[in-house]
């Protein structure tokens with residue numbers, strides 16, 4: 001069976017992880033998930049509190065490594081993916097094994113920006129959620145899960161997240177096959193994607 005590669009893009013806190021988790025819950029071991037965020041370059045030499053680093057520019061990621069590892073998974077070979085910490089801006093010494101699976105999901109804000117990566121996807125999904133909703137979600141998520149303060153999220157959003165979204169993320173929406181409104185819990189859209197995956201599993 002050849003793997004079906006699904007790309008899930010969208011702005012920060014749009015609901016990409018939520019959608020990927022829904023698909024994982026539906027298909028369990030048949031799904032492997034890779035986040036582009038695992039492939040951030042190590043920036044631990046900067047202090048997190050400063051947040052002057054631009055994490056939203058396409059050059060912040062080691063995308064070549066992601067492409068190489070995706071090609072291995074397609075060849076049914078296990079990979080050792082990087083592990084990244086948002087708390088320390090650090091790629092950790094450890095790696096995590098990812099087994100090949102018939103459905104491979106890649107999610108990230110910028111995955112449709114890179115021509116070579118984009119061409120690997122059989123299905124490209126863009127989760128489209130209004131900027132104000134995303135910002136509210138990001139504030140609570142980053143404070144709760146990524147060790148940030150309200151002021152650091154605000155500063156980072158205005159200096160890099162918002163301008164990079166407008167320059168790189170939003171234009172990549174038009175590379176998608178499907179644009180899903182209202183974030184990651186759009187049941188009708190989720191059901192359509194689940195049907196597409198079931199068809200692939202049945203036919204291959």
Ligand SMILES: Nc1ncnc2c1ncn2[C@@H]1O[C@H](COP(=O)(O)OP(=O)(O)O)[C@@H](O)[C@H]1O
Nearest residue numbers: 011012013014015016017018137141183184185
């Ligand atoms: N449809 C939704 N309604 C309410 N909250 C949501 C919805 N989708 C996602 N969230 C919440 O918003 C935050 C960001 O969602 P997440 O899926 O992690 O976004 P992304 O992966 O795009 O950054 C999380 O705390 C998540 O629980």
Ligand SMILES: Nc1ccn([C@@H]2O[C@H](COP(=O)(O)O)[C@@H](O)[C@H]2O)c(=O)n1
Nearest residue numbers: 011012013037055056085086089109161
């Ligand atoms: N050390 C880091 C690395 C990334 N970010 C931010 O994460 C966002 C992407 O992740 P989503 O789950 O929100 O899609 C991106 O907008 C980066 O600004 C960070 O804050 N710190």
